[in-house]
Amino acid sequence: MASFNARITMPAEAKAGEIVEVRVLVRHPMDRGGQVDAEGRVVPRKILNRLTVTYAGEPVFRYDMHTGVSANPFVSFTTRAVETGELTFEWREDGGATFTRTARLVVT
Amino acid sequence: MSSPISPACAHPEPALSRREVMAIGAAGLALAALPAPARAAAPPALTELIARITEGAVPERGRITFDIPQLVENGNSVDVAIQVESPMTDADHVRWIHIVAEKNPFPDVARFHLSPRSGRADIRATLRLATSQKVAAIAALSGGGYVIADADIVVTLSACIDGG
Numbered sequence: 726m727a728s729f730n731a732r733i734t735m736p737a738e739a740k741a742g743e744i745v746e747v748r749v750l751v752r753h754p755m756d757r758g759g760q761v762d763a764e765g766r767v768v769p770r771k772i773l774n775r776l777t778v779t780y781a782g783e784p785v786f787r788y789d790m791h792t793g794v795s796a797n798p799f800v801s802f803t804t805r806a807v808e809t810g811e812l813t814f815e816w817r818e819d820g821g822a823t824f825t826r827t828a829r830l831v832v833t
Numbered sequence: 834m835s836s837p838i839s840p841a842c843a844h845p846e847p848a849l850s851r852r853e854v855m856a857i858g859a860a861g862l863a864l865a866a867l868p869a870p871a872r873a874a875a876p877p878a879l880t881e882l883i884a885r886i887t888e889g890a891v892p893e894r895g896r897i898t899f900d901i902p903q904l905v906e907n908g909n910s911v912d913v914a915i916q917v918e919s920p921m922t923d924a925d926h927v928r929w930i931h932i933v934a935e936k937n938p939f940p941d942v943a944r945f946h947l948s949p950r951s952g953r954a955d956i957r958a959t960l961r962l963a964t965s966q967k968v969a970a971i972a973a974l975s976g977g978g979y980v981i982a983d984a985d986i987v988v989t990l991s992a993c994i995d996g997g
Contacts, residue, residue: 744952744953746955748957757938757961780950783950784948785948785950785951786945786946786947786948786951787945787946788943788944788945788946788958789943789944789945789946790943791939791941791942791943792937792938792939792961793932793934793937793939793940793941793942793943793960793961793962794942794943794958794959794960794961795909795910795911795959795960795961796909796910797910797959798958798959799912799957799958799959800945800956800957800958800959801955801956801957801958802945802947802951802955802956803951803952803953803955804950804951804952805950805951805952807950
């Protein structure tokens with residue numbers, strides 16, 4: 726995919742110990758395989774199968790996706806603010822491609 | 834990763850079209866009276882799927898809230914929210930939450946891995962539902978137990994019917 730469009734919504738800063746909600750929306754067709762396109766070809770399965778989130782290097786959330794996850798998948802989860810650092814979001818797509826985005830959380 | 838194409842999606846069973854459904858509705862017949870369409874390869878029952886997920890343990894009801902619309906107009910995108918009552922400490926937390934839809938071509942829909950650092954067990958996501966069915970959310974607790982909540986969902990436009 727030439728462009729990978731992800732929207733990550735979370736507070737820019739939080740107090741230590743506060744629980745922050747992280748919302749992630751990605752533009753992706755999540756082709757589940759088996760459909761026929763306009764030219765009559767069968768579309769192979771190609772979905773994002775995993776989203777892994779680390780916070781200052783520590784894994785805090787993982788989302789295993791199968792074909793039952795909608796196109797343009799949305800997910801929200803929570804994490805406890807412990808230190809100022811980067812949240813790193815890494816998606817793995819069928820075929821092995823990965824996409825990474827980061828968001829910074831400042832802890833006061 | 835290659836995957837088999839589901840027979841259920843590749844050859845959708847002849848279902849009622851929206852027009853037919855409307856016509857029946859107009860004629861005043863109850864939809865519930867319609868016979869369920871025969872299924873060539875019946876998917877494994879929900880209890881079997883749950884037993885596989887929990888490795889045989891019987892999950893308890895309670896402590897888990899599963900918010901999903903009872904009537905879904907479009908199975909291609911269904912908003913769900915799951916909360917589990919848990920202190921989310923090292924000693925007592927939710928390890929993961931698994932969603933299973935018994936009549937989807939691949940009943941395992943999604944799994945969310947949490948940890949004490951999550952602070953709360955509170956997840957929202959968007960799913961696909963192939964047809965009207967029972968959907969269950971199962972949470973694995975750090976103590977080794979499981980909790981479950983399920984819901985019967987009516988889907989008017991299946992995620993499996995699309996020409997494009």
